[in-house]
Structures are given as C-alpha cells and as structure tokens.
Amino acid sequence: MSLASSPGPGWLLFSFGMGLVSGSKCPNNCECQAQEVICTGLELTEYPPDIPLDTRRLFLDDNCITFLPAMTLGLLSDLVYLDCQNNLIQEVMDYTFIGVFKLIYLNLSYNNLTLISPYSFSVLSNLVQLNISNNPHLLSLNKYTFANTSSLRYLDLRNTGLQTLDHAAFHNILTLHTVYLSGNPWKCNCSFLDFTIFLIVSDLDHPDDANATCVEPTELAGWPITQVGNPLRYMCITHLDRQDYIFLLLIGFCIFSAGTVAAWLTGVCAVLYQNALRKSSEDEAEDEHGQRVEVSRTIFPHSADSGHDGFPQLI
Ligand SMILES: *[C@@H]1O[C@H](CO)[C@@H](O)[C@H](O)[C@H]1NC(C)=O
Ligand SMILES: *[C@@H]1O[C@H](CO)[C@@H](O)[C@H](O)[C@H]1NC(C)=O
Ligand SMILES: *[C@@H]1O[C@H](CO)[C@@H](O)[C@H](O)[C@H]1NC(C)=O
Ligand SMILES: *[C@@H]1O[C@H](CO)[C@@H](O)[C@H](O)[C@H]1NC(C)=O
Ligand SMILES: *[C@@H]1O[C@H](CO)[C@@H](O)[C@H](O)[C@H]1NC(C)=O
Ligand SMILES: *[C@@H]1O[C@H](CO)[C@@H](O)[C@H](O)[C@H]1NC(C)=O
Numbered sequence: 001m002s003l004a005s006s007p008g009p010g011w012l013l014f015s016f017g018m019g020l021v022s023g024s025k026c027p028n029n030c031e032c033q034a035q036e037v038i039c040t041g042l043e044l045t046e047y048p049p050d051i052p053l054d055t056r057r058l059f060l061d062d063n064c065i066t067f068l069p070a071m072t073l074g075l076l077s078d079l080v081y082l083d084c085q086n087n088l089i090q091e092v093m094d095y096t097f098i099g100v101f102k103l104i105y106l107n108l109s110y111n112n113l114t115l116i117s118p119y120s121f122s123v124l125s126n127l128v129q130l131n132i133s134n135n136p137h138l139l140s141l142n143k144y145t146f147a148n149t150s151s152l153r154y155l156d157l158r159n160t161g162l163q164t165l166d167h168a169a170f171h172n173i174l175t176l177h178t179v180y181l182s183g184n185p186w187k188c189n190c191s192f193l194d195f196t197i198f199l200i201v202s203d204l205d206h207p208d209d210a211n212a213t214c215v216e217p218t219e220l221a222g223w224p225i226t227q228v229g230n231p232l233r234y235m236c237i238t239h240l241d242r243q244d245y246i247f248l249l250l251i252g253f254c255i256f257s258a259g260t261v262a263a264w265l266t267g268v269c270a271v272l273y274q275n276a277l278r279k280s281s282e283d284e285a286e287d288e289h290g291q292r293v294e295v296s297r298t299i300f301p302h303s304a305d306s307g308h309d310g311f312p313q314l315i
C-alpha cells in the first residue's frame with residue numbers, strides 16, 4: 001500500500017509536467033492529431049485542460065464555454081486557428097489573447113458577447129479573419145478595437161446589436177478587403193455619416209450590403225447603409241433641430257442687442273459731438289463778436305482819428 005501510494009502523486013506530478021513540456025496529452029473526449037485539437041460539440045462548460053502546447057488549430061465550437069482563460073490559452077503560443085463559435089462566451093478582455101499572438105483565424109460567432117475590450121485584439125497583428133457575427137448583445141465596438149490588427153482582411157460583424165461604428169476604427173486596417181454588416185440595427189444619425197462616407201469612398205467589399213440597412217430614423221428605415229451617405233450628408237448639413245433654432249434666435253437677439261447698443265452709443269456720441277461742436281461754434285461766434293468789437297474799436301479809433309481828422313471838419 002505504502003509502496004503503491006507513494007509513487008502515485010509523484011508519477012501524476014511527473015506526467016503532468018511531461019504533459020506540459022512535451023504536449024503529449026489530449027483533453028478528455030477531444031481528438032488530437034498533428035497539432036490540431038478538436039473538441040467540437042462536447043457540452044464543455046469550461047475551457048478544457050491538457051491541450052498540447054504545440055497546438056496550432058483548436059476547435060472548441062458548439063460547446064457551452066462561458067469564458068476564455070488568458071493564462072492557459074496563452075500557453076499555446078503557436079496557435080493560428082481558434083474556433084469558439086456557438087458557445088456562451090460573454091466577454092473578451094484586454095488580456096484574453098495576449099499569449100496567442102500568432103493567431104490568424106478567430107471565430108467568436110454565435111456567442112453571447114456583451115463586451116469586447118478596446119485592446120482585446122491589440123497583439124493580434126497577424127489576424128486575417130475575424131468573425132464576431134451573431135452576438136446580439138454586443139452593442140458597441142471601441143474605435144481602438146482594430147487599431148493593431150494590421151493584417152485583417154475579412155471581418156464579419158453580421159447580426160450583432162451594433163447601432164453605430166466609428167469610421168476611425170478602420171483607419172489602421174489598410175488590408176481590409178471584405179466586411180459583413182447586415183442584420184444590425186444601424187442607427188443612421190449624423191454620427192454615422194462619416195462611416196457611410198467611408199463605405200462609399202473605400203473600395204471595401206460588402207457582399208451583404210443589400211441587407212445592411214438602417215433601422216432609424218424612420219425616414220431612412222430600410223435603406224442600405226451603403227446608400228445613405230448622400231441623404232445623410234444633406235440631412236446633417238441642412239437639417240435644423242429646435243435647439244438649432246433656439247441657438248439661432250439667441251444669436252439673432254445678441255446681434256440685435258449689440259446693434260441697438262452700438263446705435264445708441266453712436267447716437268450719444270453724435271449728440272455729444274454736436275453739442276461740443278455747437279459749444280465751440282458759439283465760442284467762435286463770441287470770438288467773432290469780440291473781434292468785430294476789436295475791429296470796430298480799431299476802426300473806431302481810426303474813424304475817430306479820421307473823424308478827428310475829417311468829420312469834425314465836415315460837421
Ligand atoms: C469561423 O471563422 C473563421 C474565421 O473567420 C472562418 O474561417 C470559418 O469558416 C468560420 N466558421 C464557419 C463555420 O463559418
Ligand atoms: C446573454 O447575455 C445576456 C446579457 O448579459 C443575459 O441576459 C443572457 O442571460 C445571456 N444568455 C445566455 C444564454 O447566457
Ligand atoms: C500596437 O502594438 C504596438 C507594438 O506592437 C504597441 O506598442 C501599441 O501599444 C499597440 N497599440 C494598441 C492600440 O494596442
Ligand atoms: C462567421 O461565422 C458564421 C457562423 O459561424 C459563418 O456562417 C460565416 O460564414 C463566418 N464568416 C466568415 C467571413 O467566415
Ligand atoms: C447616434 O446614435 C448613436 C447610437 O445610438 C449615439 O451614440 C450617438 O450619440 C447618436 N448621435 C447623434 C448626433 O445623435
Ligand atoms: C438578404 O436577406 C434575405 C432574407 O433574409 C435573403 O434571402 C438574401 O439572400 C439576403 N441577401 C444578401 C445579399 O445577403
């Protein structure tokens with residue numbers, strides 16, 4: 001008994017270590033061959049243990065996995081293909097894929113994603129195909145989500161809860177070739193304008209564009225988002241809300257009052273100036289009078305002189 005039980009844990013530990021190092025193990029009920037692990041449809045509720053470390057293709061599709069553990073997934077540094085479609089994954093965090101930086105294909109469709117953190121894919125610079133379709137509770141994508149996925153060619157965003165996309169999200173994916181956008185409740189308001197213009201001017205392939213339609217506003221409901229660029233531009237550039245009218249009214253009032261004040265000031269200045277002018281002209285008139293007096297005085301003495309000289313003589 002003591003002989004049999006003492007090597008037991010040691011052997012277990014040893015085999016676990018060997019399993020980690022050599023990658024010779026295979027998760028229960030999965031198929032492992034030639035760097036490929038297939039755990040499809042096993043009703044797994046957790047990420048399976050014992051996945052060989054040299055795995056390049058991992059199929060976890062059609063299970064009930066709720067969460068991808070970054071620590072254990074990150075051990076698979078050669079992984080290029082990860083299929084997690086049809087599970088119950090709720091969140092993808094910034095560090096979820098931090099160890100699997102060689103990933104080329106990632107399928108997260110048919111999950112229950114509610115959140116994709118902004119830097120979730122930031123180390124996946126080799127990613128070529130990303131499928132996050134059919135996640136109806138996924139309501140938004142940050143504009144930095146694809147900032148570093150510089151090799152991305154195929155992006156599937158069908159049937160999610162996305163209402164809007166920031167066109168800046170696509171600035172860094174110059175390789176992007178095909179994007180699927182149908183089945184989303186697109187809200188074609190003025191914030192969406194830049195993205196619709198981007199769809200027009202970029203030469204992206206959008207094979208399902210006939211079904212990628214606006215849900216709001218009612219005037220544009222049912223319009224394909226690839227065709228609302230121009231109506232939206234018209235609406236957003238000429239359309240005025242009540243707020244805009246109030247703003248315009250306020251501006252008008254300001255201009256009106258400024259004008260009134262300016263007119264009043266001008267009037268006051270004019271009156272003051274005229275008063276000053278009148279005063280100075282009165283002074284001048286007084287001056288003139290004084291001068292006349294002086295003149296007459298100068299004449300008077302002259303005339304007096306002259307009178308003194310001539311008139312008295314005449315009289
Ligand atoms: C899952 O996504 C990958 C990558 O986009 C894709 O190659 C694969 O075809 C998808 N699976 C199915 C069943 O479409
Ligand atoms: C999916 O996520 C939503 C929102 O978090 C939750 O209400 C719902 O129960 C989830 N569905 C499943 C099948 O887990
Ligand atoms: C993109 O990757 C570079 C290095 O590979 C890193 O410095 C940078 O922070 C990453 N950007 C984002 C948005 O994660
Ligand atoms: C994404 O996955 C869904 C289902 O898993 C599949 O139908 C679709 O073809 C995939 N998209 C791409 C671009 O491979
Ligand atoms: C447009 O709709 C989106 C999504 O609901 C919202 O975040 C944004 O603020 C809206 N923009 C405008 C200008 O109403
Ligand atoms: C659009 O949706 C209809 C009905 O769901 C479908 O029959 C059609 O094939 C779809 N078209 C495209 C281009 O996806």
